[in-house]
Amino acid sequence: MSKEYDAEQETFMGVPRKKIPWFPTIDYSKCNFCMECDKFCPHNVYERRENEEKKLIVKNPYNCVVFCRACAKTCAVDALSFPDKREITKLIKELRKESE
Amino acid sequence: MGKKVCVLPCNGLDKSLGVVARNVALKLIEKNPDIELICPVLLNTGDEKYEELLKESDIIVIDGCMTRCATKLLDERSLRPGKKIFTPDMVKKYKLNPGKSLILDEEGQKLAEFIASEILESLKESEGEVAEIRELEEIEYFETTVDKFRFRVPKSGYYFNENDCWVKPMGKKALMGISDFLQNMASDIIFVEFPEIGLEFEQFDDIGSFESIKIVLQLITPASGKVVAVNKELEKSPELLNQDPYGKGWFVEVELKNFEEDKELLMDGPAYFEYMKKKIEEERKHRAQNIGD
Numbered sequence: 018m019s020k021e022y023d024a025e026q027e028t029f030m031g032v033p034r035k036k037i038p039w040f041p042t043i044d045y046s047k048c049n050f051c052m053e054c055d056k057f058c059p060h061n062v063y064e065r066r067e068n069e070e071k072k073l074i075v076k077n078p079y080n081c082v083v084f085c086r087a088c089a090k091t092c093a094v095d096a097l098s099f100p101d102k103r104e105i106t107k108l109i110k111e112l113r114k115e116s117e
Numbered sequence: 118m119g120k121k122v123c124v125l126p127c128n129g130l131d132k133s134l135g136v137v138a139r140n141v142a143l144k145l146i147e148k149n150p151d152i153e154l155i156c157p158v159l160l161n162t163g164d165e166k167y168e169e170l171l172k173e174s175d176i177i178v179i180d181g182c183m184t185r186c187a188t189k190l191l192d193e194r195s196l197r198p199g200k201k202i203f204t205p206d207m208v209k210k211y212k213l214n215p216g217k218s219l220i221l222d223e224e225g226q227k228l229a230e231f232i233a234s235e236i237l238e239s240l241k242e243s244e245g246e247v248a249e250i251r252e253l254e255e256i257e258y259f260e261t262t263v264d265k266f267r268f269r270v271p272k273s274g275y276y277f278n279e280n281d282c283w284v285k286p287m288g289k290k291a292l293m294g295i296s297d298f299l300q301n302m303a304s305d306i307i308f309v310e311f312p313e314i315g316l317e318f319e320q321f322d323d324i325g326s327f328e329s330i331k332i333v334l335q336l337i338t339p340a341s342g343k344v345v346a347v348n349k350e351l352e353k354s355p356e357l358l359n360q361d362p363y364g365k366g367w368f369v370e371v372e373l374k375n376f377e378e379d380k381e382l383l384m385d386g387p388a389y390f391e392y393m394k395k396k397i398e399e400e401r402k403h404r405a406q407n408i409g410d
Contacts, residue, residue, distance in 0.1 A: 093205035
């Protein structure tokens with residue numbers, strides 16, 4: 018299922034995907050670069066960097082499926098966080114109203 | 118314990134959380150000599166030693182990372198786990214984090230101890246548990262077939278979110294589950310993990326997961342509410358999620374909290390059917406591209 022979404026055109030619930038700030042943030046003070054999240058995510062959200070200090074980055078944040086937090090479950094050291102779901106739902110509602 | 122119980126752990130020579138998995142298994146057989154240990158490496162050689170045992174036992178699978186070797190070994194034999202532990206979950210639950218060493222430190226030992234106790238407790242609880250059988254009425258479907266895969270969507274009575282999960286309101290209560298799109302994406306589902314009964318959740322919360330060899334997916338709630346029941350039948354027969362995702366493969370029963378408002382963000386049957394067809398088409402295009410690259 019690995020694929021590159023065309024984030025420019027993607028919408029979620031009628032809202033342009035890029036207007037919804039839903040994606041993981043890596044806490045580098047906790048991350049031990051075990052790469053379990055990257056192995057898990059089928060949407061190419063993460064990218065490994067061989068020769069850099071940050072060996073894993075969030076490369077394609079808008080590939081992330083809104084409301085999915087499944088990768089965080091694979092992280093034993095709890096280094097992945099997502100925005101508050103209620104805030105995001107509220108934002109989507111507002112953006113939907115605006116576009117009506 | 119009525120039925121035999123055996124434990125199949127991760128081999129535990131790659132990561133410290135694998136070592137924890139292996140140690141949990143060792144503690145289990147030490148504390149309860151009736152539990153039998155399956156060596157994953159020996160099993161992998163195709164040795165017949167475990168054949169009978171595996172067929173007649175409830176199998177506890179303990180994985181130490183997302184590679185899920187123990188789960189895969191079982192699936193290769195078309196067997197289903199009775200219980201499954203994923204040690205990274207337990208690190209968070211018990212707030213004990215073993216270091217990277219393959220020789221377990223004190224925290225790792227403690228963690229293994231806690232997990233083993235939890236499993237032994239749950240074995241006591243599950244004795245005499247009976248799955249609830251729910252009569253469901255006949256469903257009328259929209260249907261499309263793509264590359265031999267059949268995708269159906271109930272014409273009415275079901276509401277969907279864009280995460281391909283459904284809610285079927287029945288007065289103040291409702292059933293929730295996954296759509297044909299999601300089950301087809303996952304292919305053969307081998308294990309489900311339920312939320313606790315009584316859990317209160319918001320719309321779009323993730324409250325449970327189901328996994329195939331390919332992927333682990335979550336149920337993202339189409340509406341807010343409280344869990345009142347889970348479909349225990351899926352523990353024995355997770356394939357119901359593939360065969361009948363809108364009927365016998367229901368996932369949880371809930372008490373709805375604010376459905377009238379939640380509904381504004383959902384699609385009905387006809388709208389979801391159109392949405393799903395587009396999604397299938399996109400998926401096909403991406404696959405064709407990937408093959409072409």
